[in-house]
Amino acid sequence: MRVLLVEDDELIGQGIVAGLRKHGIAVHHVCTAAAAETAQMEDTFQALVLDLGLPDRDGMQLLSSMRSFEPDLPILILSARDAIEHRLTGLQGGADDYLVKPFDLRELAARLHALVRRTQGRAAQAIAAGPLRLEPDSGLAWLDGESVTLSRREVDLLVHLAAADGRWVLPDALNERLYGLGEAINSNALNVHIHNIRRKLGAEAIETARGLGYRLGWRLTP
Incomplete structure (x- = not known):
């Protein structure tokens, strides 16, 4: 599985990349919304992990943009915004899952595998x-x-x-x-x-x- 991670904190991003690699997940890490859109256009990913607090654009705006580009891409929001209103906004705004920071990397990996399995289950014919x-x-x-x-x-x-x-x-x-x-x-x-x-x-x-x-x-x- 190949995942696009949009996380503006370099240290957190490096930790996620290293942790998911142990679970057989390859991660391409970018720090800005602009870099995320470029990566999505130039490469293929099976899922997106999205932090909402980005330096160049609100994460919900990026979510809408990426969802319109790839309607079936599994998207998991990873955010410190833990209020129920934030989670509902994220899920109603197009995310498939929402995980609050701090989190366990094992849970993140398990959720990503589950999201991709669901997508493959409804995949178009090869x-x-x-x-x-x-x-x-x-x-x-x-x-x-x-x-x-x-x-x-x-x-x-x-x-x-x-x-x-x-x-x-x-x-x-x-x-x-x-x-x-x-x-x-x-x-x-x-x-x-x-x-x-x-x-x-x-x-x-x-x-x-x-x-x-x-x-x-x-x-x-x-």
Whole structure:
């Protein structure tokens, strides 16, 4: 399991990273909301552990942003705000669980494993195409049986191409599905994602045709 930890206290963060590692959980630790959003865009995580007292933005605002980006991502709030009102606000605001500081690392690990098990239980069907196997919800991918690390955007792009079932997809349609209508898009962002996918999976992973757009380079396996 790979978890994103958003904790502004460096010492507490290091302790959580070391403690969860003993329970088989890999942790990527960031200290700000901005760094958390960048990490979410560039990597794939099975859960998020979120402290509410961040230096650059309120944790509840970040929770809303990350939940809208990945609706099914398990999110656990880890906070010193222990009043029942705080816990209710966190859970009603989109968190799946709430753990008050100070806490036992064994309990944190157990709660994370439980959250991820629930997510996997409702996971979408895996995509198999040529040498690629992809689990859309977890973001896990394998090429010829070897694990491949894909960012969330790369996973989403492959899912959308697979859904087209061999049809060409125009760049504008892909951008709309990846980013939505209200999000600012770097003009070169789609090309960057496609370049990275081809680098990781091979040039044949995505086909391009002028005027038609893109499509998955492999046929889906029933």
